[in-house]
Amino acid sequence: MGLFDGILGHGSTVDPADLRKRLDGVLIDGEEPHLAFKVIRDFFVFTQHRIILVDIQGITGSKVDYMSIPYRTITRFSVETAGTFDLDSELKIWVSGSDGPIAKTLKKGSDVRGIQRALAAGIFR
Numbered sequence: 001m002g003l004f005d006g007i008l009g010h011g012s013t014v015d016p017a018d019l020r021k022r023l024d025g026v027l028i029d030g031e032e033p034h035l036a037f038k039v040i041r042d043f044f045v046f047t048q049h050r051i052i053l054v055d056i057q058g059i060t061g062s063k064v065d066y067m068s069i070p071y072r073t074i075t076r077f078s079v080e081t082a083g084t085f086d087l088d089s090e091l092k093i094w095v096s097g098s099d100g101p102i103a104k105t106l107k108k109g110s111d112v113r114g115i116q117r118a119l120a121a122g123i124f125r
Helices: 002-008 015-022 113-124
Strands: 033-039 044-046 050-057 061-070 072-082 087-096 103-108
Touching: 015 033, 033 103, 033 113, 044 113, 072 113, 087 113
Parallel strands: none
Antiparallel strands: 033 044, 044 050, 050 061, 072 087, 087 103
């Protein structure tokens, strides 16, 4: 079911230790990945300063787009939990200066409360 979830674009948890290698040169001194989710090859990371959206492009994956969203630019967010028949959780983040939200779909069992805490901690500090 894991591969099927990935093809559908559902997020799965990523080990933060593996992220340090992938984010070498992206994180600033003292910045640590706290929570991360992977969607096929792409992933997004919550640190104490920002959310980093990593879009791995092309067939070889050698081209990578890193989008940083500082918590101070987030105007609101929504986390929808999975239900009995709807097996997906959904994360929506509205950023000032953007028309629509950034939306990510997560598979059932994802740490949606952890996402809520990470966003709230980043925004309200």
